[in-house]
Amino acid sequence: MxxxxxxxxxxxxxYGIIVPRGTLACSVDEAGQAAETFGGACVLKAQVHAGGRGKAGGVALAQTADQARDIARRLLHHRLVTVQTEEQGLPVNSLLVEELVPVARELYLSLTLDRSAGRxxxxxxxxxxxxxxxxxxxxPERVRRLNIDPLIGLxxxxxxxxARFLGLKGQLGNAAVDLIAALYRCFLEKDASLLEINPLVVSEDGRLLAMDAKVSIDDSALFRQRDLAGWKDDSQYDPLEVRAARSEIAYIKMGGCIGCLVNGAGLAMATLDMLTECGGQPANFLDVGGSADQDKVVEAFRILLEDPHVTGVLVNIFGGIMRCxxxxxxxxxxxxxxSSRLPIVVRMAGARRDEGRQLLENQADLNIIWQDGLAAAATAIVQQLSPTA
Amino acid sequence: MAILIDRRSRIVVQGLTGNSGRRHGLLCRDYGSQVVAGVTPGKGGTQIDGIPVFDTVAEAVETCAADVSMIFVPPSAAAEAILEASDAGIRLAVCITEGVPVRDMVLVNRALANNPMRLIGPNCPGLITPGQCKVGILPGDIHRPGSIGVVSRSGTLTYEAVQQLTDAGLGQSTCVGIGGDPIIGSSFIDILTLFNDDPDTHGVFLIGEIGGTAEEQAATWIRRHMRKPVAAYIAGMTAPPGKRMGHAGAIVSGGSGRAKDKVAALRDSGVRVAESPARMAAAMQSALEAAGLSSHDS
Structure with missing residues (x-):
């Protein structure tokens, strides 16, 4: 998250880490008032879940409160497209209005997971x-990586x-030691998966500040980070992805026209690969999970049909514990x-497949087409949607 | 022979009294596994369908000589359960639980670093030695005893591969689902090492997916050490970057973890990589034939 x-x-x-003085503004007036508290000179930063904001015009300097209002008018309640967003961009619902801090040096500091080291x-x-x-x-000699033994800590x-590697000495060196300790404590206590300060700056008046900060929290730990879970901003996600998450369905919109419903993440990825290889364009990734009951399957189906681009559906189920x-x-x-009339190609394998097939073939009024095998099913749905091909 | 589990394995189910623990504990027993005990703190002295339940793993080990633990506890209790199994002298712990916090697994893996217990998972379907023993949630009936080792980060995709192998006349020595999380107890390399030394395993099928670099590391290890033919399939060729594809560990981030890099690394090490998930068994047959081995069990 x-x-x-x-x-x-x-x-x-x-955690005692110094950040620039700032105020969150959700309206043009609030942005103007915030700018006034800094005497007009401030930086306004669009709050979206993506990097590359600066180059995309999402970070702007103002010298007066009126300028701040103009910037707010341009950014607020528009969508910001950066190199890291999809082409439709992300909605800007708030701006962080901050004091200007004269900068002497810019540094980089982060904590994250090294998967291969497990640390x-x-x-x-x-x-x-x-x-x-x-x-x-x-x-590479300008970057230092330090893997942390969890039993010893940082x-x-x-x-x-x-601090020495960063060239921070004396008072600044001490400040850096405190900051790094605080960062590690925050990382552990909040179950972060990424905590990045870029840039970490030395100001002209000799302070160490987090000028920008990026934090992700481990989704699996949200059960014990309830406060942070409440900070989730659904506006930054696709509405269908938000809805699917509520039913514990893993859904990701892909942009094509073939809706996919699969059980298991690996099989779902493989199904998208198969479909693409057969010339089809998947509309979504959807893993309905290992223990899906009827309500969940119905909700998954509704979600993938909500996507207006979907003109056909491919269902791929491997029955194990979950019977076909x-x-x-x-x-x-x-x-x-x-009451969907879209063509639905169904491929099932594993436990009670024949019984599943029997049930589906008895439904003459639904547009369900049974196929054996992964390749045959992918080919069938592609042909259904482009009968001339 | 096979690896890790066989008909002599004695299984304790941590979380036997919960819905999933009970269901799968009994399904494992139906398959033929020796499910000798359950553990649920506070429920010691009760029974589930004739299986005695204890308060601690240590009692299950002392009383029932359990040596393998199958863990079905909530994510918040998983680290504790794994560490308890290790403390009680369990040889192999298989953690099925999905959604264990990364911080807990970092600590658990550090604690197990110089420890004789092997951990499989978490967030895995478990493992099976066909015809002998099943520990986990895999469907037993698609497997056949044979000489192909299977190792995978996935669940249902593994079943798909196994079904193809079985249909092609290729039985399995042992199938191991190592799990879809970013931090897991046993890696591809750990399991490949065991298959390499197992006389009953003649070839290995590896199923990887996007995220991390475990497949690339396995490829390097295979080039240097593997004496048996390996075939593979990597899921997620078409997965968009920056999106978590169902599994916590399945994410391409910052140009790392891409499927095509994994495929290239494996091919460079002589691994036959299936182009499509419909041709997994065909890739295995081709790898066996190239090694001069029969491409189906006699």
Whole structure:
């Protein structure tokens, strides 16, 4: 789960990390008032779940409160398209209005998971404000990675080594050690999966500040991070993805016209690959889960039919613990409930497949086409939708 | 022989009194596995369909000589359950639970680093040695005893592969679902090592997916150490970057974890990679033939 920049900074501030003074503005008036508190000179930052905001015009400087209002008018309640968003962009519902901080140096600091090591990893660089992966490729000696032994933790001596690598000495070095310790504590206590300060700046008046911050929380830990779970901003996700998540259905919109309903994440990915190989364009990834009951299958079906681009459906079920005849019953209920006349190609294998097939073939008034085998099913739905091909 | 489990394995189910634990504990027993005990703190002294329930894993080990644990507890209790199994002297723990926090798994894996217990999972379907023993939620009836080892990050996609292998006359020595999470107890390499040393395994089918670099690491290991033919399939060729595809670990991030890189790495190591999920068994047959082995069980 991603946090907005203002939420991330709020979190960091709770751990004693210095962030620029700022106010969240949800209207042009609020943006103007916030700017006035800084004497007019401020930076306005669009709050969206994507990087690349600066180049996309989502971060702008104002010298007066009127300028701040103009910027707010341009950004608020519009969609911002950056290199990291899809082409329709993300809605800007709020702006973070911050004081201007004169900057002496820009650095980089983050904590994340090193999957192959199975450990959390601190990444530091004296090159801040730029893409860290680019720095790592072009000047690997400018990036320091430190894998953390969870039994030992991130100690002061580790932090002093990082401060030295970043060229922070004296008071600034001490501030860096405190900041790194706070960052690690925050990371663990909040079950973060990413905590990135880019840039971490040394201000002209000699302070160490988190100028920008990116935080993601481990979705699996939200049951014990209830406060943070409440910070989720559904407006930053596709509405169908939000709806699916409520029923614990994994759904991702893909843009094509063939709706897919599959049990299991791996099989669902494989089904999309198969469909693409056969010349089809999947509308979605949908994993209905391993223990889907009838209500869940019906809801999954409704969700994929909500996508107006869907003109046909491919169902691929491998019955194991979940029996094919039960899925067939659910599919019939779903197709009936939605009174869908779209072609539905069904492929089932595994437990009670023949019983499932029997049930589906008895439904003459539904447009259900049975196919054996993955390749045959993918080919069949593609041909259904382009009969001339 | 096979790996990890066989008809002698004695299974304790942690969470036997819960819905899933009870259901799958009994299904494993129906398959022929020796399910000798259950553990649910506070329910010691009761029974589930004749299986004694204890308060602690240690009692199940002392009383029933359990050596394998199948874990069906809620995500919040999974780390505790795994560590308890290890403390009680369990040899193999199989954690089916989905949604275990990453922070818990980082700690668990560190604790198990110098520890004799092997962990499979979490977020996995478990494992099966066909005809002998099943520990997990896999459907037993699609498997046939044979000489192909299967190792996979997936659940139903593994069943798909196994069905194809069985239909093609290729039985399985052991099938292991290692799990779809970013941090798991046993890696591809851990299981490949066991298959490499198992005289009853003649070839291995590996099922990977987007996210992380476990397949690339496996490819490097295979090139250096593997003495048996390997075929593979990688799911997620068409997965959009930055999206988590169902499994917590299935995400392409920052140019890392792409399917095509995994396929290329495996091919560079001589692995036959199926172009399509419909041709997984065909890839296995082709790998066996290239190694001069029969492409179906006699």
């Amino acid at each position: 991603k946090l907005h920049e203002f939420q991330a900074k709020n979190l960091l501030a709770q 959390y990893c601190l990444i530091a660089s004296a090159e801040g404000g730029v893409d860290i992966e680019q720095t790592a490729r072009q000047a 100690r002061s001596f580790h932090a002093r080594g990082i 005849d039960l899925i067939a019953e659910s599919l019939i209920a779903a197709a009936t409930a939605t």
